[in-house]
Amino acid sequence: MTHFDARTFLKTVFDAAVASAMPGPAILTHLPDKPRGRCIVVGAGKAAAAMAAAVDAAWPDVPLSGIVVTRDGHAEPAGRIQVLEASHPVPDHRSQEAARRILAAVQGLGPDDLVLALISGGASALLALPRPPLALADKQAVNHALLTAGVGIGAMNLIRKRLSAIKGGWLAQAATPARLVTLTMSDVPGDDPGDIGSGPTLPDEGTNAQALTILAEHAIKVPDAVRRLLEQPDPPRPVAPVRSSCHVIVKPADALHAAAAAARAANIPTLILGDRIEAESREVGRMLAGIALSARQHDLPAPAPLLLLSGGETAVTIGQGPAGRGGRNMECALAFAVAAQGAPGIWALMADSDGIDGTEDAAGAIVGPDTLSRARNMGLDAASYLARHDSYSLFAATGELLITGPTRTNVNDIRAVFIG
Numbered sequence: 001m002t003h004f005d006a007r008t009f010l011k012t013v014f015d016a017a018v019a020s021a022m023p024g025p026a027i028l029t030h031l032p033d034k035p036r037g038r039c040i041v042v043g044a045g046k047a048a049a050a051m052a053a054a055v056d057a058a059w060p061d062v063p064l065s066g067i068v069v070t071r072d073g074h075a076e077p078a079g080r081i082q083v084l085e086a087s088h089p090v091p092d093h094r095s096q097e098a099a100r101r102i103l104a105a106v107q108g109l110g111p112d113d114l115v116l117a118l119i120s121g122g123a124s125a126l127l128a129l130p131r132p133p134l135a136l137a138d139k140q141a142v143n144h145a146l147l148t149a150g151v152g153i154g155a156m157n158l159i160r161k162r163l164s165a166i167k168g169g170w171l172a173q174a175a176t177p178a179r180l181v182t183l184t185m186s187d188v189p190g191d192d193p194g195d196i197g198s199g200p201t202l203p204d205e206g207t208n209a210q211a212l213t214i215l216a217e218h219a220i221k222v223p224d225a226v227r228r229l230l231e232q233p234d235p236p237r238p239v240a241p242v243r244s245s246c247h248v249i250v251k252p253a254d255a256l257h258a259a260a261a262a263a264r265a266a267n268i269p270t271l272i273l274g275d276r277i278e279a280e281s282r283e284v285g286r287m288l289a290g291i292a293l294s295a296r297q298h299d300l301p302a303p304a305p306l307l308l309l310s311g312g313e314t315a316v317t318i319g320q321g322p323a324g325r326g327g328r329n330m331e332c333a334l335a336f337a338v339a340a341q342g343a344p345g346i347w348a349l350m351a352d353s354d355g356i357d358g359t360e361d362a363a364g365a366i367v368g369p370d371t372l373s374r375a376r377n378m379g380l381d382a383a384s385y386l387a388r389h390d391s392y393s394l395f396a397a398t399g400e401l402l403i404t405g406p407t408r409t410n411v412n413d414i415r416a417v418f419i420g
Contacts, residue, residue, distance in 0.1 A: 006418050007366050009266060010349040011402070013259045013307065013416050018353050018404075020258030021411040023047050023120075023185060026249040027054035032181045034062050037112030040178070041066030041081050042102045042171070044127045045120030045197055046088070046354045047185050050408040052078035052118060067105050068118060069098035069126045071356070074406045089359065090143050091128030096136050099129035099166045106171070109178035117171065117180065121187025121354070121410035123197025124157060129165040131229065138223045139163060149218045150317030152278055153188050157198040158206040159214060162230060167197075168204030169238035175201075176239070182246040187353075187412040189276030189312045191253075193246050202246060208234050251275070252311040252411040255353060259416065263307045268418070270307040277312035281328040282386065284314050285335030285350070288417050292346045295419045304345065308417040316389060324390025327358025329413055330401075333365040334391040336417075338382050342372045345420040353414050355407040360392050362401040374398040 039062050041055055048068040056064065056079030066081040071088040084101075086094035106115050130139045142163065146156045161168030172180055180201060188195040194202045208230045215222060215230075252275040260270040273291075277284060291308060294300045314328045326334075333350035340346050351357065351364030375382045378397055385394040395401045 004420060006347040006368060006420055009268070010347060010366055010416050010418055013262050014349055014351055014414055016262035017255040017259040017414050018407050018409060021185070021250050021255045021353060021409045023051045023250060023409060024054040027051055027183065028058055030183055030247050030249045031055070031058060032114070034059065035112060035114035035179065037110060037114070039064045039114045039116055040105055040109065041068065041116045041118065042105055043068035043118030044098070044102070044123035044200070045185070046071050046074050046122040046410040047120035047408055048118055049074060049076045049078055049083045051120065051183070052081040052083065055116060055118070056081050067101055069095070069102070071122055071126065074408055076408065086126045088122050088125045089147055090140055091125045091136070093136060095126050095128035099127040102127065103166060103171065103174050106175040106178070109175065111177045113178040115175040115178045115180045117182040117201045119182060119197040119200065120185040121196065121412065123200065124160050124167065127166050127197070127200060131163055131165045134163060134225055134229060138225050141223050142226055145220045145222060148318040149220050150280060150315040151214065151218055152315065153313050154195050155214045157195050159211045160198045161204045161206055162208055162211045163226065164198065167200050169199065169202055169240055171200035172202070172240040172244060173238035176241045178241060180241045180244040184246065184248050185250040185410060186248050186252060187410045189278050191248050191251050193248055201240070201244070203237060203240065208232065250411060255411045255414060256309050256311050259309055259414065268305050268307050269302060270309060271302060273308055273310040275311040277310050277314070279314055281314040281316050281331040282335035285332040286339040288348065288415065289336045289339035292340060292417050292419050293343055296343060296345055304419040306419045310415045311413055313412050318389060322388065324385070324388050325360060325393055326389055326391035327352065327360055327364070329357045329364035330362065330391035330395060331386070331389060332415065333367050334382060334386045334394060337367040337371040338386055342369050344369050348415070348417045349402065350413070350415050351402050353407060353412060354410040355404040361403060362392065363404045364402045365391070365395045365400050366402055367400055371398060371400060
């Protein structure tokens with residue numbers, strides 16, 4: 001295609017996906033009946049502050065208070081609802097204090113009161129209250145080990161629930177006898193609300209034996225205190241309020257459909273490959289490069305011009321060697337570029353919808369036919385950067401980082417491949 005800026009087009013598509021996932025409109029359409037008594041708003045996640053602000057604005061006439069916790073840099077004013085910040089993806093002492101304060105906020109309520117729980121991706125790390133006798137250091141060690149072992153989000157959250165005094169339904173039990181309504185924004189493949197933020201208001205169906213199996217399968221070493229706890233019989237399950245409901249108000253698929261609509265408005269045919277792709281980041285990058293090359297050379301799965309969209313949550317297994325800087329989306333983008341080998345007419349954007357890929361200041365990266373040549377001209381070997389998980393450093397040098405800042409929403413990864 002002549003006179004077509006593929007990078008700008010991909011950024012426009014990404015922006016449309018993120019805009020569709022902003023929580024304000026969805027909050028308004030899912031608010032429950034107003035309570036006869038008080039409304040206590042609690043919540044956690046990367047979108048928690050934006051969700052809380054929407055509730056405060058929508059209910060000016062309701063006796064309302066509350067507290068939510070979000071990731072550093074994701075806060076915004078929420079009127080009568082206090083907004084805290086804490087560390088992500090590994091929890092810190094502020095995560096523990098936020099969990100304690102949120103549990104305290106729902107104590108002593110009556111049946112006429114309403115607890116409105118606002119949960120979005122990132123809540124697992126932001127609400128870190130260790131189950132006795134564990135200490136915060138034990139939770140931090142487990143979290144770090146899970147993040148570097150390539151464990152899927154469902155298995156990761158199963159373990160987190162077993163070690164928590166607030167996740168897996170314990171927050172719901174603390175809210176009894178008030179009415180409890182949970183509004184969640186999905187960032188997990190399959191949209192299971194019990195996996196979103198490790199389900200602090202939903203029952204934990206996992207077992208200690210399952211947690212031990214996951215640790216063994218991935219050869220993950222955990223502190224002795226954690227292993228001793230998991231080797232004990234399962235503790236009693238939390239009991240949720242009788243009047244309890246949960247609603248997933250925004251899903252990753254919604255964002256992909258919005259991205260597709262933006263592409264079609266630009267007269268670019270689009271295929272959505274799925275919203276729940278889970279695999280090693282570099283393997284997903286190689287797979288998508290293979291599909292793009294097939295479309296370019298053989299018109300399969302469709303002829304160019306074509307946009308391929310996908311979502312989900314990939315993983316990066318670090319292994320034993322040293323690792324550089326990067327996130328799962330940047331690693332996926334670098335693997336895509338290496339596999340595409342500079343083939344003409346192929347570009348890709350791989351980014352996290354929350355604006356932060358891993359722990360870096362970039363949402364992801366946009367790569368194209370000139371990515372490898374840009375690197376070579378600087379004396380950089382893209383394959384070696386991929387081998388040592390140092391995608392951020394390469395893209396910082398080539399000028400291909402996608403930097404958006406915190407978006408205050410989260411519907412997981414957005415991958416867009418354009419074949420022109």
